[in-house]
Amino acid sequence: MASYNYSYIFKYIIIGDMGVGKSCLLHQFTEKKFLPDCPHTIGVEFGTRIIEVNGQKIKLQIWDTAGQERFRAVTRSYYRGAAGALMVYDVTRRSTYNHLSSWLTDARNLTNPNTTIFLIGNKSDLESQRDVTYEEAKKFADDNGLTFLEASAKTGANVEESFIETAKTIFQNIQNGSLDLNAAESGVQQKTQPAPAVDLGDKPAANSGCGC
Amino acid sequence: MSENENEAPLPQQEQQEQQEQAQAQAQADELIETSFEDEAVVTRVTDVLGEVATSTDGHVVHTHNHQSNHNAQNTPAPDEDTTASDASAAAAAAAAEAEEEPPAAAAPAQEADKDEESTRAQEEEPAPQAQPAPVKEDDVAPAASVEEPVHEVIKAAPAPVVAIAEAPAVAAPEPAVVEPAPLPTPAAAPPAAAVVVVPEAAAPKATAADAQLAAIAATVGVTGPAPLGAIKAEAAAKQAQEEGTLVAPLSPDEERAEVAARYAAGRNSAQTYTEDELQFDDLSKTDRYGFIHNSVLSTAARTKDEEKSLERERERGLKWHKMLKNWSAVNPRKVHARVFKGIPDSVKGEGWKRILGTDEKRKGNPGTYEHFKAKAMKQSTYLRQIDLDVNRTWRDHQIFKERYSIKQIHLFNVLSAYTMYNELVGYCQGMSGIVGLLLMYMDEEDAFWSLTTLFQDRIHSMNDLFLPGFPRLMEQFDLHEKLMNNMFPSLAQHFRQETVMISAYASKWFLQVFLDKVPFELTLRVWDAFILEGYRVPIVMAMVFIKVHKARLQAMDFEGILTFLQNLDKEPHDADALIKQLDRMMGTLTEKVLIATQAQPSPSAE
Numbered sequence A: 001m002a003s004y005n006y007s008y009i010f011k012y013i014i015i016g017d018m019g020v021g022k023s024c025l026l027h028q029f030t031e032k033k034f035l036p037d038c039p040h041t042i043g044v045e046f047g048t049r050i051i052e053v054n055g056q057k058i059k060l061q062i063w064d065t066a067g068q069e070r071f072r073a074v075t076r077s078y079y080r081g082a083a084g085a086l087m088v089y090d091v092t093r094r095s096t097y098n099h100l101s102s103w104l105t106d107a108r109n110l111t112n113p114n115t116t117i118f119l120i121g122n123k124s125d126l127e128s129q130r131d132v133t134y135e136e137a138k139k140f141a142d143d144n145g146l147t148f149l150e151a152s153a154k155t156g157a158n159v160e161e162s163f164i165e166t167a168k169t170i171f172q173n174i175q176n177g178s179l180d181l182n183a184a185e186s187g188v189q190q191k192t193q194p195a196p197a198v199d200l201g202d203k204p205a206a207n208s209g210c211g212c
Numbered sequence B: 001m002s003e004n005e006n007e008a009p010l011p012q013q014e015q016q017e018q019q020e021q022a023q024a025q026a027q028a029d030e031l032i033e034t035s036f037e038d039e040a041v042v043t044r045v046t047d048v049l050g051e052v053a054t055s056t057d058g059h060v061v062h063t064h065n066h067q068s069n070h071n072a073q074n075t076p077a078p079d080e081d082t083t084a085s086d087a088s089a090a091a092a093a094a095a096a097e098a099e100e101e102p103p104a105a106a107a108p109a110q111e112a113d114k115d116e117e118s119t120r121a122q123e124e125e126p127a128p129q130a131q132p133a134p135v136k137e138d139d140v141a142p143a144a145s146v147e148e149p150v151h152e153v154i155k156a157a158p159a160p161v162v163a164i165a166e167a168p169a170v171a172a173p174e175p176a177v178v179e180p181a182p183l184p185t186p187a188a189a190p191p192a193a194a195v196v197v198v199p200e201a202a203a204p205k206a207t208a209a210d211a212q213l214a215a216i217a218a219t220v221g222v223t224g225p226a227p228l229g230a231i232k233a234e235a236a237a238k239q240a241q242e243e244g245t246l247v248a249p250l251s252p253d254e255e256r257a258e259v260a261a262r263y264a265a266g267r268n269s270a271q272t273y274t275e276d277e278l279q280f281d282d283l284s285k286t287d288r289y290g291f292i293h294n295s296v297l298s299t300a301a302r303t304k305d306e307e308k309s310l311e312r313e314r315e316r317g318l319k320w321h322k323m324l325k326n327w328s329a330v331n332p333r334k335v336h337a338r339v340f341k342g343i344p345d346s347v348k349g350e351g352w353k354r355i356l357g358t359d360e361k362r363k364g365n366p367g368t369y370e371h372f373k374a375k376a377m378k379q380s381t382y383l384r385q386i387d388l389d390v391n392r393t394w395r396d397h398q399i400f401k402e403r404y405s406i407k408q409i410h411l412f413n414v415l416s417a418y419t420m421y422n423e424l425v426g427y428c429q430g431m432s433g434i435v436g437l438l439l440m441y442m443d444e445e446d447a448f449w450s451l452t453t454l455f456q457d458r459i460h461s462m463n464d465l466f467l468p469g470f471p472r473l474m475e476q477f478d479l480h481e482k483l484m485n486n487m488f489p490s491l492a493q494h495f496r497q498e499t500v501m502i503s504a505y506a507s508k509w510f511l512q513v514f515l516d517k518v519p520f521e522l523t524l525r526v527w528d529a530f531i532l533e534g535y536r537v538p539i540v541m542a543m544v545f546i547k548v549h550k551a552r553l554q555a556m557d558f559e560g561i562l563t564f565l566q567n568l569d570k571e572p573h574d575a576d577a578l579i580k581q582l583d584r585m586m587g588t589l590t591e592k593v594l595i596a597t598q599a600q601p602s603p604s605a606e
Helices: A022-031 A069-078 A094-098 A100-110 A134-143 A159-175 B010-031 B046-061 B066-070 B078-097 B110-124 B126-130 B150-154 B161-165 B208-221 B228-243 B252-269 B304-325 B332-340 B345-356 B358-364 B368-379 B383-390 B406-421 B431-441 B444-456 B462-466 B471-487 B489-497 B502-512 B520-533 B536-548 B550-554 B558-566 B575-588 B591-599
Strands: A008-016 A044-053 A056-065 A084-090 A116-122 A147-150 A188-190
Touching (some): A008 A022, A008 A069, A008 A159, A022 A044, A022 A084, A022 A116, A022 A159, A044 A069, A044 A159, A044 B558, A056 A069, A056 A159, A084 A100, A094 A100, A100 A116, A116 A134, A116 A159, A134 A147, A147 A159, B252 B368, B252 B383, B304 B332, B332 B345, B332 B575, B345 B358, B345 B431, B345 B444, B345 B520, B358 B444, B368 B406, B368 B444, B383 B406, B383 B431, B431 B444, B444 B462, B462 B471, B462 B502, B471 B489, B471 B502, B471 B536, B489 B550, B502 B536, B502 B558, B520 B575, B536 B550, B536 B575, B550 B558
Parallel strands (some): A008 A056, A008 A084, A084 A116, A116 A147
Antiparallel strands (some): A008 A188, A044 A056
8 A cells, every 4th residue: 555546536426316327327437327216225335446636636525325315324424524515406307306405404514614516407408398497507506605516327428527627626625724733534545745644554364363 | 002001912912922931942952962063153042041032022012012021121122112293293394394285284294194094994904803802912923813904003102203204295394494595495496497307208287176186086996997097197298388387386185196007097098108218028038037138048958957957946846735725733843944945936826825824814804905995096195106116126027017007006006005004114225126026926816915014013124124213123133243243243344344234235135135145046936935934034044145255255355245245146055955945044043042142142252
């Protein structure tokens, strides 16, 4: 674990109602593929990808969460320590948009004050079925200080951008000092220096020889 | 059901519990000395046993039999504590929500519905009500006992919390939230913003009346002829598109009706076949379980080993046929041994049903399933959520591949009916996979009754697993952690250091009993064991996986561990060996030991 091919780790969480396409967005971002029958997420799932922002390699560690209300009991603990939160709704289903304020409350209450929250209106390819206009969502985003893009996990439109814009904002916050890397649960780890974070010295001897 | 009514059945229940405890005692005494090869031995059993056993029992049964609340001192059943206040709040919300709904807003009007329902149930369903003492044998074979729907029990609690909290509130006012700026309401948006909602298939430009019609047609349509509502809705949608008129978003009632109509219409709901659907099933890509793979499966002739194992399965199939004919006389040990060898695919459905007592329940409750199914189409607040998940459950399997295929409809029906049968749980994500699995091996109604057993009986008690707040899942996480500390302390320490949270890898393992992310062949073997032995299986199976991969996990970092545990299906595996390990470890980790471990204070890190 001496050297890393990236300088930072940013932790993300993806939240939003059932069926808005959270897992598809993640899959599109990490695999560059659209999974039409993407199974629904039970609890949380984990994905990762390395990106480049301002010449710095950054590893994104992304938690994808179950959308059903009930699963917040499990997913809540993943908000803490997220540097970025992608909040997703489905532009073809107004109910998913109506629930945003509740998701935002969770995001604000459970993350740290510097967490970058990014709003994504997914399924922008389904223009004929649109149920929420760009303008009204933009207004909601502006009113709440969120960055906003409409995206499509299917075509890939704006998917990269959403993840990368979020990383840029986080990076800016690091540079201008508003995000304190040493703060607990900032959601960011710096990896440029040799990392002493993991100390394996105190491994108990009792089990080290076991080969099962 | 009030506390008083529970007095009568108590002795019976106690007796049963005592028996079980005595049994467990004997079993544990016998096995307690066994130790894990090279691992720290689980100890300190007896001192805490009594107390915890009570609470665990209480917890296991409390949701389907309120009587157990007497025992459940350590587990104060949060759902019930909060229900009263939630119910009134919900009623207020419902009133607010009901504003412009011409047809009685069925979903929010829970209180009224309940009364109405209980009378209706008495009229229409002699079976559940006729039973004087509604105590149910919780054990595997409920000897033709009449099923008491959870639904009835739940009436003791004022209102199902979930049903309202998770209602697909299209136009529902947001709960008073201080922080975020208000959402622009649909009304405030420019008129051009309102566009036709077309959820995948036919978009009904449904007036409330149309929707109502569709709902009726939907329920009739399940058995009856042309789903009139669906056709009408479709026509309305077409008209709307032609006229370019704008439609307000569907109300919850309309949405429910629309969803129900689509499934009632079945294959007609899908306007066109997708490219995937148009392709003939390529049998060279389909495995023996019905899963369709991306590439052609090996066409090489079977190896000798494969031939042998198939031959063995055929022989076992014959033995099982004999055994099923004479089920009640079979020695339980023999059943255990045969189940752990794997129930042959040809008799798997029969085997599962026999163990779960499905036939008895079905025969004892004629018309019940149809009743709850019909009721769900009119009242369930979960139809849209279920619809979303049916659309992405087991889609790589032959029978679920096609949208609105007969099995997709059954999946939708069973899950919907269950939301009315067990309002406390309703529908929770994760259940669709389970019902889907059952439907691979049995018909609609059998799957429903099997599900009720899995959720309600004591040894499976999946009910508590899926309740809001996931009480049993949380317990299982806790237990898993303690077992890790006891059995694999250095790995547990490593996981802590790498900040690997148990819920990150074990949620699916426990909620769905390894339904996904392990090879399907192994899933089936674990499910055979689970159906026979119950909730201990996933707990112990988790330890088997950890044990087998311990050395590798110890060398991995945070990311490696999670990626690895999330993708166990990509690991080569030997199902026979793993299930043997499971069997062995279950012998060692008897229920008693599990409980005792659970009660131990977490050992200090080092």
